[in-house]
Structure formats: C-alpha cells, structure tokens
Amino acid sequence: MDADRVNTHTDARSETIRSATLELAQELGFAKLSIEAVAARAGVGKHTIYRRWPSKGALFLDAVLSSHETILEYPDTGDIVADLREQILAAVELLARPPLDGLFRSLLGEAQQDAAISAALNERFIAPQTQRTIDRLEKARDAGQLSPDLDLELAMSILSGPIYFQFLITAQPLTHDYIDRLLAALFAGLGPRP
Amino acid sequence: MDADRVNTHTDARSETIRSATLELAQELGFAKLSIEAVAARAGVGKHTIYRRWPSKGALFLDAVLSSHETILEYPDTGDIVADLREQILAAVELLARPPLDGLFRSLLGEAQQDAAISAALNERFIAPQTQRTIDRLEKARDAGQLSPDLDLELAMSILSGPIYFQFLITAQPLTHDYIDRLLAALFAGLGPRP
C-alpha cells in the first residue's frame, strides 16, 4: 500500500498531534472528535495536520495504532491450546477493555465506511496479527497438535471470528471463561463425539 | 427497549421518507447521507423527519431493516449441517452482496459509535436471528446431531463469528466454498482426529 496514505512520521510535532488526538478521543469519543479541536489542543495550525494526514479517520488510526506498538507476540510453550489461550487473553485485555476498547471499536466502525482506513488497518494491524497466528498454528500442525489437513487461514477466522462477533455485534462481555469454553468447543468440534 | 427509540410507524409519509433514505444511501453511501437531502428527495420538511426519528443513524437503520423484513427462516430437513449451510448462504446472499452489502456494513459500522443504534440493531435483527439459530440447534442437539453438552449460544458465536470476521475485518469474499469449508472444520474440530 502507498506509504503516504497514512502518516507514520516520527518527528516531535507529529507525536504531539497524535497525543492530542488520543486525549480528545478519550474525552469526546471518535464521533465528536474534530480536527479543529486537535489543532487547538496540540497548539498547531490545521494545515500542519492536513499536511500529514488526509482525513480525521487516518489521523485517528495512526494515533491509536502508534500508541500501542506492543506486538502481542505469540508464546511458544509447545502446547498450542495454552499458547492460543494466552495470546487471545492478552489481545482481549488490551483491546476489549478500558481504556482502549472504545477507541478500537470506533476504529473498526470507521473502517466500515472508509476503504482507505480499512486497507490501512489491515496492513498495520490485522494482517500482521493474522500472520503471527498462522505461523504459530503451522508449528502446531507440524507437531501433530492440529488436524493435518486444516486450512490455517480458515482456522484463523474460526479462532478470531467469535471474539470479534462478541465484541462488535452482540456486545457481550469477553470473559476468561468464555474464551476457555470457546477453545474447548473449537478443538472438540461441534458434532457428537463418536 | 423503548419503542420510541426507533420509529416503526407505518403511515405513508414515513414510508416515503424511508424510500428516499434508501435511495440516497445507495447513491451516496451512509457517510454522505444528510437529513436535508432526504427531506428534499421525499418532498418533506425536516421537522417531519425529526418528529419521527431521533438521528440520521436511527432513520437509516429503520430504512434498511424495514426494506427487508424477510425473516430468513430456518429450514428443517432433519440434517443440521445442510440446514445451517442453507440458512447461512441465504443470509450471505442477502446481506453480503450488492445491493445491500454496503448498507449493511455501514449499519454495523454506525452501531460501533452509537449505543442507541447498537441496541436497536440487536433488538430488531441480531437477537431474533440468534434465537432462530439457537432454536434450530436445540432440535439438532435433541436429535443427537450435536455434542450433548454444547452451549448453544457459544455455538451460535462460533458459526456466525467467522462470517462476520470475513465480512467486516478482513474484507475477504464470502464464497460458497468458504462456507462449506467452515462448516466442515467446525464440525470436525480443530484437533487431530484420533
């Protein structure tokens, strides 16, 4: 993707703007966030913002993702279920709990209405996260812990989908217990055990 | 939920407004939709719209959901996998393909930023749909086609989650083949077969 579509500059002024954006987003929510308010809070002209980011959505995405580059690495203890559980819990604790939950939800919402945001979100967050999961699943498959003919991209959807569904669609709480029951059901399969 | 939160009036004028809303949403997308334009298209004063719906989002939700009351009923042939497959395909064909896909995506996006929309969407669409799935799953469990200790709400998340994930997050196409592979993997389970 075009590197200019979303600003990733590291100069101090860009950092100030990102901080002001995050502050205001926490205070007002994404919907009521305005470029004018960000400029005022950051002590910066509006031009300086428009020169760096093409839209409010792009600025917001960059601010949110830059603030937590934490790579949510995958543990590898050799036990795929335990490792998936740990990684999912870490992601849920970070993204589906205060203070980030509202911002992350807004980000996913905005991506539904702006193709550029959707693409940038995929490139900077979803795709890398997906790839790490697939890499870990591949090791597990090689170790005989997964069905040998399992499509790993499909497995990724199966693992992530119910979490996002709970987060975005039904707005039910993502408890540790839910994740344990989810993993158990997925590995056992829906059908009756012979 | 408060019945006034989302208008469901059936008078002719409300219907005209809903139609104008859908037309403009198709032409411009939800983001560029405005109450002023809807009022002009419908030949109606803005007050007449504000009297019926509290926000652009509420009007949009009502317009989209009212236009397709199609209840996406569940077939019951006795074969749970075949029935799930058919119902999922019907839902995907209706909501994830033109002309409704963009509108449905916008609706889910808006729900992430407006709690009232989220609640109304759940009440009018998500919850009923969920309940129909659970009812069908219960029959299947009683017939011994599902693991007897399966949590049916969890099963609902497991079935729907990957579809929504593909639709909202990765923006990958929802092919028939994908759905077949999804169902196969879910019923077989992720773990190795003994």
Add this chain to the structure above:
DNA sequence: GTCAAGACGGCACGTGCCGTTCCGTTACGC
C-alpha cells in the same frame, strides 16, 4: 554570514449540514 525556500501558528473565509424556530396552509376530529 547571507539568503532563499519551506514549514509553521494564527486568522479568516465560504460552504455544508446540523437541529430548531417560525409562518402560512392543509387535513381531520368533534
């Protein structure tokens, strides 16, 4: 050391839509 070029903060502008108010007209219940 000088100086041109560019980025900057600040201010103002025209535009579009918001949600509300007012006005004169129409439709309907009693």
Add this chain to the structure above:
DNA sequence: GCGTAACGGAACGGCACGTGCCGTCTTGAC
C-alpha cells in the same frame, strides 16, 4: 364549521469542514 395538530418550506444560529493568506521562524546551500 371550527379548533387543533401536523404539514412544507424558509430561515435561523452554530459548528466544523477544507482552503486561502498572512508574517514569523527554521534550515541548508553557497
């Protein structure tokens, strides 16, 4: 036939948009 309520339409103040135009400050080439 009369009063009430909803109506279409126009106008309102307000806000944020994105874009100009200032005068200042920074920076790098020579």
